[in-house]
Amino acid sequence: MIDGFGRKAEYLRISVTDRCNLRCQYCMPDKGVTFRHHEEMLRYEEMLRLVRILAKAGVKKVRLTGGEPTVRRDLVWFVRQLSEVEGIEQLALTTNGLKFCEMAEELYDAGLRAVNISLDTLNEEVYRQITGHYGAKKAVDAVNIALRTGYRVKVNCVPIKNVNARYLPEVAYLARDRAVDVRFIELMPIGCGQSFEGVSTEDVKLILKNALGDFREEADYFSERQAGPDLSGPAKYVRFKDFEGRCGFISPMSDCFCDRCNRLRLTADGYIKPCLYSAEKVNVCSLLRSEASDEDILEAVSSVLRNKNQRHSFGEAVPGPERRRMNEIGG
Ligand code: SAM
Numbered sequence: 361m362i363d364g365f366g367r368k369a370e371y372l373r374i375s376v377t378d379r380c381n382l383r384c385q386y387c388m389p390d391k392g393v394t395f396r397h398h399e400e401m402l403r404y405e406e407m408l409r410l411v412r413i414l415a416k417a418g419v420k421k422v423r424l425t426g427g428e429p430t431v432r433r434d435l436v437w438f439v440r441q442l443s444e445v446e447g448i449e450q451l452a453l454t455t456n457g458l459k460f461c462e463m464a465e466e467l468y469d470a471g472l473r474a475v476n477i478s479l480d481t482l483n484e485e486v487y488r489q490i491t492g493h494y495g496a497k498k499a500v501d502a503v504n505i506a507l508r509t510g511y512r513v514k515v516n517c518v519p520i521k522n523v524n525a526r527y528l529p530e531v532a533y534l535a536r537d538r539a540v541d542v543r544f545i546e547l548m549p550i551g552c553g554q555s556f557e558g559v560s561t562e563d564v565k566l567i568l569k570n571a572l573g574d575f576r577e578e579a580d581y582f583s584e585r586q587a588g589p590d591l592s593g594p595a596k597y598v599r600f601k602d603f604e605g606r607c608g609f610i611s612p613m614s615d616c617f618c619d620r621c622n623r624l625r626l627t628a629d630g631y632i633k634p635c636l637y638s639a640e641k642v643n644v645c646s647l648l649r650s651e652a653s654d655e656d657i658l659e660a661v662s663s664v665l666r667n668k669n670q671r672h673s674f675g676e677a678v679p680g681p682e683r684r685r686m687n688e689i690g691g
């Protein structure tokens with residue numbers, strides 16, 4: 361599947377639920393959240409049919425996200441089914457890590473091999489300020505358990521001015537003695553994210569450099585990509601002296617990577633979106649629940665992909681048309 365600008369769609373991100381056991385301020389509001397009704401959510405069997413269709417059309421990687429994917433029942437069963445879909449080469453999960461600690465082994469046995477754990481600070485009070493709950497230690501436990509179990513582990517941290525900015529070196533330090541990639545992601549002005557001010561990659565690098573010393577740039581990800589198919593994402597990496605793991609920077613605001621975007625997103629209520637920020641979408645839930653054939657469904661997805669925008673419109677005077685929150689779209 362190729363979009364109107366020649367970009368191949370090889371990577372599907374599935375929001376398995378819009379619910380979550382945390383309330384990160386920049387992602388979903390603390391109070392007054394209304395969740396979609398059970399019947400409005402895509403069933404696992406429906407997601408599986410869609411993945412099989414898309415895998416035949418070239419999708420090679422699936423990431424489960426949300427909301428918090430570990431709060432949906434029978435996730436292990438779903439992972440096992442996905443791992444058996446022909447053509448899916450990589451299966452990954454993005455999680456806040458809290459429930460993952462107890463599920464790490466079962467998920468690994470079911471075929472999951474890669475996990476991104478979100479952790480914006482190691483300071484419990486700041487963690488609580490951001491998420492509404494204490495849990496920083498548990499999230500670090502999740503990183504350690506994931507490494508012990510054999511996963512490829514990344515940590516995701518969203519730097520926010522006057523909230524966690526001064527605690528970033530501690531998060532980066534997780535990569536000192538661990539084979540993890542700690543990635544700093546620029547805050548995107550989506551949903552609740554619009555009420556906060558993120559920290560640019562340039563400023564994060566300065567904060568880290570002042571605290572941890574010099575770093576060396578790792579192999580340029582463009583050349584890595586030229587070496588063959590790449591499903592690893594848009595982070596650019598550096599390594600601090602004597603660090604086992606790397607630090608990475610994902611910069612949707614200051615260094616737009618839309619020209620290399622290979623993603624499709626499936627929302628928990630069954631819409632395929634070719635871009636996080638655009639209103640372009642197709643309701644595959646209603647197609648999956650109709651008489652539509654696999655070919656009809658593939659054509660509907662291909663058609664919305666052909667209309668994918670060339671780039672996002674973050675930072676432009678006119679706000680983008682997406683009104684949903686991150687937990688609804690799938691971050
Ligand atoms: N609950 C899981 C978690 O927290 O990892 C998966 C869903 S969460 C929406 C996925 C990632 O999106 C998290 O790392 C979170 O920090 C990030 N995120 C949420 N809102 C964001 C925003 N406005 N800008 C940048 N990243 C955001």
Ligand code: SF4
Binds near residue numbers: 382384387478686691
């Ligand atoms: Fe939940 Fe993840 Fe959003 Fe935090 S970022 S509220 S953990 S979905």
